[in-house]
Structure formats: structure tokens, C-alpha cells
Amino acid sequence: MVLRGAYELDPALIHPLLHDLPELVHIPAHLGRHPQLRAAVDLLTAELAHPGLGTDALIPALLDTLLLYILRGWFDRQPAFRATGWAVALNDPAIAAALQAMHHRPARPWTVAALAAEARLSRAPFARRFTTLLGQPPLTYLTWWRMTTAARLLRQTDAPLSAIAGEVGYASEFAFANAFKRRYGAAPGRYRRQV
Numbered sequence: 001m002v003l004r005g006a007y008e009l010d011p012a013l014i015h016p017l018l019h020d021l022p023e024l025v026h027i028p029a030h031l032g033r034h035p036q037l038r039a040a041v042d043l044l045t046a047e048l049a050h051p052g053l054g055t056d057a058l059i060p061a062l063l064d065t066l067l068l069y070i071l072r073g074w075f076d077r078q079p080a081f082r083a084t085g086w087a088v089a090l091n092d093p094a095i096a097a098a099l100q101a102m103h104h105r106p107a108r109p110w111t112v113a114a115l116a117a118e119a120r121l122s123r124a125p126f127a128r129r130f131t132t133l134l135g136q137p138p139l140t141y142l143t144w145w146r147m148t149t150a151a152r153l154l155r156q157t158d159a160p161l162s163a164i165a166g167e168v169g170y171a172s173e174f175a176f177a178n179a180f181k182r183r184y185g186a187a188p189g190r191y192r193r194q195v
Contacts, residue, residue, distance in 0.1 A: 007067070015148075016134070017071075017086035027073045037069040089133040094119035098130065098138065106146050107169040112138055147183040150176070154192040161188050 009018070027034065044062040047055055075087040089095045101118040102110065115138050116126035130138045146168040153164045165176030180188045 017090075020085045020087060021071075021074070025070060025074045027070060027077075034069065034073050037066070037073055040066045040069050086134070089130075092129070092133060094121050094126070095130055095133055098126070102138075102142050102145055106142070106149055107167055109169065110139070110142055115142075143179065144183075146170075147180060150180055150188065151184065151191065154188055155195045164188070 027037065040062060044059070044066060047058050047062060089099065098115045098119040101108075101115065108114075112127050113123045115130075116123045119126050119130075121129070127138060130141070134141060136144075150164055150168045153159060153167065157164075159167075161176070162173045165171075165173045168176070170176035170179065177187055180186075180191070184191055186194065
């Protein structure tokens, strides 16, 4: 069976993990090799063949589930000698812990030392390891994550700018607006209206 799909992504909001992917991902269909992927395909096929109550909600969720299983299948097949990239970073317990901390608590006033403590490493080795694996220093990544989260909140909610600023770690709306404009080339309010 050949299954083909596409996501339309805003280049400014693409997660760095997707940069590690080739233009085409091929997962060979070996019997019993990817049971979760097979189950997701079967569920999606059944939902498309026999739509019912909630189909409109199920199909996007199943497509997202399918994508995640495809990514897992592809990353699992990559050579173990890959030394850098998101797949390696997510499989590194120390760096994964720091990433999870940033993702779950972007408003916290993170420092490299605080992130290193989350990773259970000392500051300098943590910073080197993070930069080597992800291609950017921890606080540069944190700023990217905060701005990506802010852009999503601006698109999906009508929360006031001051609330969004606080949620992504900025004490003032002015500081948040300046950082957001540097990243997206538009003030947050204008960005929200354009979207």
C-alpha cells in the first residue's frame, strides 16, 4: 500500500525537527514491524470509508497520529552514528529534560545554569552538548520557542497581549512586542490581524 500526505506549514513556524527530514520519507511495509502505524492507517481508512458522528474531529487527529508514527518509524531506522540533530537530542536524556522544561514552562526566567540543573549537568558541558546537538545555544532556542508559542497563541486565542507576554516569559508587553517584531517582522497585534 502506498500512502501519501502533505501538511501545509508556515516556514516561520516549522519546528527544527522537520529540518532533519528528507523530502520523501519511505517506511517499508514489513509485516508486524510497525503495529502502531498499521493501526493508525487502519483507523484512518475505516473513518474515511465509513464517516460517522465526529468524523470531522477524528480525521485531523488521526492524521496527526499517523504523522507521529511515521516520524518514529523513520527516526528508528536512521543510523546510530548520527551525532547531531533533533532525533539525537530527543534521545539524549539530559538534553531532552532541558527541552521538556523549556517547553512546559517557557515563562520561567531560565538561565543556562537553571537548564543545566534540569539536565543534571554542569553549566559548561550542558551548553556545549546542547549547542552541538541542536546547532544553537540553549537561550537562543528558548527565545525561538517563546516566540513560536506566542505566535500560536496569537493565532489561536484572543488573549490580551499582556497575558501572552507573561505566558512566554516577558515581564512587560513592550519587551515582548520588541522581541516578537524582531522574530516575525510585525508587532504582535498586527501579526494577529494578518493571520
